[in-house]
Amino acid sequence: MPKELLPIIDRPIIQYAVEEALAAGITKLVFVTGRTKRAIADHFDAAPELERALEDAGKSDLAAAVRDTLPSHAHAVYIRQRAPLGLGHAVLCAQPAVGNEPFAVLLADDFIMPGTNSANPTASLREAYAASGRSQILLQDVPPSEAYKYGIAIPGTEPGTIAGLIEKPAQGTEPSKLASIGRYVLHPEIFDVLAQLSPGRGGEIQLADAIDRLARKGRVGAIMLDGTRHDCGSHPGYLGAIVAAASRHPEIGPEFRALMAARLSAPEQVD
Numbered sequence: 001m002p003k004e005l006l007p008i009i010d011r012p013i014i015q016y017a018v019e020e021a022l023a024a025g026i027t028k029l030v031f032v033t034g035r036t037k038r039a040i041a042d043h044f045d046a047a048p049e050l051e052r053a054l055e056d057a058g059k060s061d062l063a064a065a066v067r068d069t070l071p072s073h074a075h076a077v078y079i080r081q082r083a084p085l086g087l088g089h090a091v092l093c094a095q096p097a098v099g100n101e102p103f104a105v106l107l108a109d110d111f112i113m114p115g116t117n118s119a120n121p122t123a124s125l126r127e128a129y130a131a132s133g134r135s136q137i138l139l140q141d142v143p144p145s146e147a148y149k150y151g152i153a154i155p156g157t158e159p160g161t162i163a164g165l166i167e168k169p170a171q172g173t174e175p176s177k178l179a180s181i182g183r184y185v186l187h188p189e190i191f192d193v194l195a196q197l198s199p200g201r202g203g204e205i206q207l208a209d210a211i212d213r214l215a216r217k218g219r220v221g222a223i224m225l226d227g228t229r230h231d232c233g234s235h236p237g238y239l240g241a242i243v244a245a246a247s248r249h250p251e252i253g254p255e256f257r258a259l260m261a262a263r264l265s266a267p268e269q270v271d
């Protein structure tokens with residue numbers, strides 16, 4: 001099963017990213033997938049038999065949830081990346097569908113829960129892009145011992161800008177503690193840069209390397225994450241995403257918080 005389809009309570013991880021994009025006003029969704037990820041397109045497809053069975057059983061709320069995996073005002077394009085040549089290459093694969101327009105990139109396995117009073121990160125990046133005309137990345141402070149897992153920003157002299165982005169720096173060489181996390185709003189000028197890049201870290205075409213080139217020309221801004229991020233590619237991160245979503249869930253939230261509180265106060269007595 002693609003990890004993007006692992007459930008967080010009752011919806012797959014990727015559904016949350018799609019809802020974030022839709023809430024940010026995006027209606028054209030381009031999924032760049034690979035050989036093992038056909039189930040993603042199936043998830044967003046219509047499921048008339050299941051809908052009818054749920055309606056017949058009187059479960060119209062569940063039928064609506066099945067129908068609304070992709071609302072009718074949105075449309076999806078599926079593109080197959082024929083070989084895993086890197087995130088930058090995956091973004092370049094989307095160029096025919098994106099065209100010469102600014103666009104957002106959401107890495108679905110970075111599950112983000114915005115702060116209680118803040119907009120979703122894609123909407124905030126979109127706003128920063130509109131105000132500046134520059135590509136925008138999302139940053140989060142990470143401890144130096146974790147920096148090697150991320151693209152790390154070189155802070156710019158102008159506030160809200162970056163001067164460079166170093167993909168997965170070797171330990172001890174990180175230029176800051178500002179890690180780029182999985183949300184971007186990019187100017188289409190990035191496609192020309194991506195098309196000319198040589199493979200970088202891990203022999204892959206890295207999106208961070210293209211952003212670095214644009215940043216060195218003063219073309220990249222950044223905003224800080226307001227909220228929490230959970231890397232669903234790791235077991236603790238996946239569990240953290242479930243805990244974050246369940247704690248704030250309108251129906252099961254109160255019961256879940258009580259369960260967590262009971263477990264924390266007497267871990268040996270609760271099974």
Ligand code: G1P
Nearest residue numbers: 087110149150151180181182208
């Ligand atoms: C990718 C990017 C990296 C970024 C990270 C955020 O790395 O290449 O720059 O910091 O996502 O999650 P990956 O996690 O795919 O190795």
